[in-house]
Amino acid sequence: MTSSTLPDTLDLGYSLCPNDTFIFHALHAGLVRGPLPVREVLEDVQTLNEWAVQGRLPMTKISYRAYFEVMEDYVALRAGGALGRGVGPLIVTRGDVQDLNGKVVASPGALTTAELLLRLVFPDVQVVRMRYDEVMPAVQRGESGGQAVAAGLIIHESRFTYQNFGLSKRLDLGAWWEQDTGLPLPLGAILVRRDLPVDLQRELNAAVRASLEYAYAHPDASRAYVREHALELSDEVMQAHIDLYVNGFSVDVGEEGEQAVRELHRRAVAVGAVRDSGLPLFVER
Numbered sequence: 072m073t074s075s076t077l078p079d080t081l082d083l084g085y086s087l088c089p090n091d092t093f094i095f096h097a098l099h100a101g102l103v104r105g106p107l108p109v110r111e112v113l114e115d116v117q118t119l120n121e122w123a124v125q126g127r128l129p130m131t132k133i134s135y136r137a138y139f140e141v142m143e144d145y146v147a148l149r150a151g152g153a154l155g156r157g158v159g160p161l162i163v164t165r166g167d168v169q170d171l172n173g174k175v176v177a178s179p180g181a182l183t184t185a186e187l188l189l190r191l192v193f194p195d196v197q198v199v200r201m202r203y204d205e206v207m208p209a210v211q212r213g214e215s216g217g218q219a220v221a222a223g224l225i226i227h228e229s230r231f232t233y234q235n236f237g238l239s240k241r242l243d244l245g246a247w248w249e250q251d252t253g254l255p256l257p258l259g260a261i262l263v264r265r266d267l268p269v270d271l272q273r274e275l276n277a278a279v280r281a282s283l284e285y286a287y288a289h290p291d292a293s294r295a296y297v298r299e300h301a302l303e304l305s306d307e308v309m310q311a312h313i314d315l316y317v318n319g320f321s322v323d324v325g326e327e328g329e330q331a332v333r334e335l336h337r338r339a340v341a342v343g344a345v346r347d348s349g350l351p352l353f354v355e356r
Contacts (some may be wrong), residue, residue, distance in 0.1 A: 077107065077271075084112040084119045084131035085261075087300040087307045088227050090316035091132055092246035094151055096293035098282035105278030106271055113300065115202060116226075117180035118258065124182070129264050130275060135257040137182035139336055139345040144265060146272065147324075147332075147353050149316055151261035154320035154328050159245015159256045162232050163238040164222045165210055171196050171241070174221035177205035184258050185224050186242040187339055194342075203227060204302075211236045226258075231308045254331040256321060263354070272354045282319060296329035329353060 078267055083099075085091040095101045099111045112128060120137035126144055138147060160183075162259065172195040180200055189196060199215050203226050209215040210223035222241055223231055226273045233240070245256045250353045263272050286293050301309045320328045324338060332352055 080110045081107040082112050082128050083109040084128045086116050089297050089312040092297045092300050093286050093313050094283045096296045097285035103281040103285050105276035120182040134184045136187040139215040142348045145262035146265050148276040149324045153259040153316045154255045154257045156255050156316050160226045162241040163233045164241045168221050177206045177220050177223040185226050207236045214239045228312045235257040258336050
């Protein structure tokens with residue numbers, strides 16, 4: 072896609088999770104102006120990760136782990152992402168399982184930041200992959216497709232509801248990351264194609280930031296939209312999800328956030344998960 076082939080409407084992929092619908096409601100609804108009208112494309116994050124590898128969308132939410140796979144084609148916006156402290160994925164078990172090396176863990180996807188962290192901590196773990204909302208039921212049953220499952224890797228709102236499945240927290244991978252690096256944990260980013268004009272990239276970043284700032288200033292405006300897509304979450308869990316995953320790093324990744332993303336990328340390269348790249352991680356200011 073080049074400046075001469077820009078569409079009339081830009082497809083924007085993001086998840087049904089409350090943090091994404093909260094951030095993007097104003098932009099989707101036309102309550103703030105962007106350089107192009109956007110059309111929502113709602114999918115789970117793992118699907119969006121896979122679509123980014125295929126280059127299907129010009130602008131999309133993605134896991135940082137998946138971003139490292141597509142850096143040749145996409146660049147991250149400074150606004151709209153998910154980084155922070157106390158926001159990491161959890162490893163949960165049905166009973167007291169201590170050593171996970173060699174065990175089977177249910178994972179929400181190969182391209183998730185969660186699975187990268189799992190492999191950094193437990194390099195010999197085995198995984199069986201499924202959609203993120205199927206992980207806790209699989210751990211509760213102790214199997215998936217006839218394969219024994221010892222633990223599960225949970226993300227998103229599951230960190231608020233795993234006790235309802237009779238599960239226990241084995242390890243908070245976000246806490247491990249923070250203790251090991253002193254940095255916030257990068258989870259998800261908003262990407263735009265690198266072949267879009269740089270001025271347009273900057274304008275899209277500004278539009279996402281404006282959408283989030285509108286959501287903060289008018290919290291009731293997005294409530295019905297967030298509620299519509301929040302599946303079976305209670306209002307309390309829905310708000311807790313927003314409060315946890317939408318923060319100052321979502322407004323602008325900032326210097327500390329950039330440092331955290333660089334460190335996650337460095338570690339992914341060091342363990343052979345991705346190739347190194349000299350490309351800038353974020354759009355120009």
